[in-house]
Amino acid sequence: MNINITNAASLFFPNPSLEMVYFEAIANAIDAKATLISIDINIKSFSAVETFTIKITDDGEGFTQRNFNKFSSLLEVEEEDHKGVGRLVYLKYFKEIEVESVFENNLRKFTFNNKFKGISQITKSKNDSKNTILIFSGYKLDRIKSYDFLKPKEIKKSILMHFFPLLYNKKILNEELKISIKVETQESNVKHNFYSDSQTIDVNDIADLEEEIIEAPELDMFEKLNLYYSVKENSSENSIITAICVDGRTIPIDIISKGGIPSGYEIVFLMYSNLFKGKVNSSRQELTLKDEELKIVKRKFSERVIEIFNNKIPQINERNTSTKIKLEDKFPHLQGYFNDKVVGLIDRNQALEIAQKKFFNDQKEILEASSLTNEQYEKSLEISSRVLTEYVLYRNVIINKLRLIDKNSSESDIHNIIIPMRKSFSKDEFHNDLFTNNAWLLDDKYMSYTTILSDLKMTDLLNHLSIEEEETSKDDSRPDIAIVFSDNPDNSKKVDVVIVELKKTNLKLAKKEEVVSQLRQRARKLLKYYGDKIQRIWFYGVVDFDSEFKISLLEDKYTRLYSNDSVFYKEHPIILDENKPHESIPVGLYVMSFEAFIEDAYSRNSTFLNLLKENLKQLSD
Incomplete structure (x- = not known):
């Protein structure tokens, strides 16, 4: 073999998998008309890779001179569905493979490694029964990627997936083939379910498949896609094979997601077509269909599987x-x-x-x-x-x-949900703070703000109320939320103001009544200094209600408003000059419970949401 085998192995198998060693040996044995194939794996422990060996035996016709010549020559094939490079994958994982093959009363021995030159030793065999033995030793890598490559149960699944069309064809033709897989290890690993074990594949045990023909004029006017499938319920774990069949082997197609079927089903979907013949790379890992062709095949495949699932x-x-x-x-x-x-x-x-x-x-x-x-x-x-x-x-x-929110939570917990504390918002930044400013909880009209001040000093509020630069009075008291907004800022210099006070739950009556007093003080100060700049004022006190507080509000002539809980309203006369007690300005004051504050907002929002849902449903129908 006049070729650098090491470079050839890397060229044809740039991203191999250890299970491809099993696949190649099985494929060669089947080509040699074997009916019994055994895979014997021996390893001291999963991590002791230096002890890892594989022995693969079959009863095929063996390395006759013709077969040996084919083995010794890369890329020389007699059938279109062969690639002529498969055995190179052996050398990606093992330093050497000792081969003994009995054929026609002869015994051929040779070692396949990087120095192989197509030379073997032939002697007369004492045994006239045909068999071939491959012993893989000298594992090259520093670790084995997965326990699954050593578990007979997982190897069996991989072999069934990879060779299903070939195995199924043997079943149809009543041809015999059994593949046994055995692992021997001295150190088991319970955590990874790794221990000495054996499994068998018998083509006679393969489920019968149903067949459907799928028209695909987008791909070819004459060739069809043939779908073979089986959907059976069983008591064991799920088994799913979805693949395109090319040259007697399968290329998996992931059209069913992990967890995509209920537990307890054995499922096989295989798609055949003459259109796929030879359309696979040298390592048989990837289809070489054009992207547009593969897209059509996947769509046709998926559509039919959906219909079958609906029935099965x-x-x-x-x-x-x-x-x-x-x-x-x-x-x-x-x-x-x-x-x-x-x-x-x-x-x-x-x-x-x-x-x-x-x-x-x-x-x-x-x-x-x-x-x-x-x-x-x-x-x-x-x-x-x-x-x-x-x-x-x-x-x-x-x-x-x-x-x-817990009833015993602090004011700041509630405050930060409505509007983050120590923050101000400007109309110019509407899109940025749309999901931060939740003033709509009070009323949707407050989303038309020009400025919102959250837990900032009254001085800052007064500064924002100033349209022209002027002296402002110092006031270090902090309303919980101060909102300044305007109905029409382009046409009017006056602004509307909303002041909100939040109070902790479980307060005594006197502390609750302070809310009214505090809001009246805010109103008096704003009107005293900026009466000509303000056109309307709304005040809100959000507190925890009880029967005693409700009675107190009713005694003060508050009016109960429609709500999911408790909301009271009263217009307060604000007197700005003690010498002019008959001159007052009415200011509206709302006192509401936390439940009303939340549930009224929920009712308004739900009504709006239901209308939008119905509209979108009609658009989607």
Whole structure:
């Protein structure tokens, strides 16, 4: 063999797998018409790679002169479905392979290694029964990548997957073939389920497959895709084979996600076609179909598997329908983006990720368009509805977070959810703080703010109320939330003001009544210094209610307002000059419970959300 074997092995098998050693030996044995193949693995322990050896025996016709010549010559093949380089994978893992083969009363011996020159020793055999023995030794790597490469049960699965079309064909033709796999180890590993064990593959035990023909004119007007499949319920763990069959072997196609079927099913889906013949690389690891061809094949494959699952495993469709309804209910802004054409059970997280990506791409398309077609204009309206729904959903999250706050929590816990403390917000930064400012909890009209001051000094509030530069009075008291906003800032210099006081729960009556006093003081100061700059004022006191406090408010002539809990309102006359007691300015003052504050916001938001959900449902239908 006049070729650098080491370089050739790296060229043809750049990313091999240890199980390919088993595959190549089995393929050669089957080509040699073997009916019995045994794989014997011996290793002291998983980590003792220096003790790792493999012995593979078969009863095929052996290394006749013709077969030996083929083995000694790279790339010389007689059939289109052979590549002529498979044995090179042996040398990616082992330093040498000792070969003994009995054929026609002769015994051939040779060592396959990097120095192999196509020379062997032939003597007369004392045994007239045909057999070939390959002994692999001198493992080259410093570790074995996975226990699965040494476990008979896992090796059996890999062999069935890789050779299923060839094995199934033998079953149909009533040809015999048994493959035994055995591992011997001195040190088991319970944690990794590794111990001495054996498994057997018998082609007679392979399940019968049903067959369907799939038209694919996009690929070829004359050639068809043949789908062979079996869907059987059993009591053992799931077994799934989905693959394209090329030259008697399989190339796995991942169309069913992990956990994609209910437990207890044995599933085989194999797709054959003359279109695939020879369309595989030299290592038989990858298809060489064109990208567009492979895309069509996968789509055809997936569509038919979905239909078969609907008939064979109806609970998949039932569970997927339930999952889709739950996703659309929780994420209504993504309604219509959840994929109905899923092979197997819907992976909730994956479905959500895909839907969000589709939504983002639609947004990007609209925003990047220099001008909108009629279709894009309609799409932009739909996108706007979805964005609004997403925001309203976010508001529900905030409300639910407030609902979970402990009754004994501090004011700051509640305050930071409504508006982060020590922060100010400007109308110019509306998009940046849309998800931070939750003033809508009081009333949606407060989202039209120009400025919000959270737990800042009254001096800062007065500065924001100043339209022209002027002296402001010092006041170090801190209203919990101060909001300054305007109905129409372009046409009017006057502003509207909202002052909010939050009080801890479980306060005594006197402390609760302080809320009213504090708000009146705020009103008096604002009106005294900036009466000509203010057109309206709203005051809110959010406190913990009890029967005694309600009575106190009623005695003070407060009016109970419609609410999910307790809200009281009264217009207070604010007197600015003690010498003019008959001159007063009425200011509205709301006192509400935490429950009313939260539940009223929830009612408003839910009404809005339900309307949006119904609209999106109609758009998606």
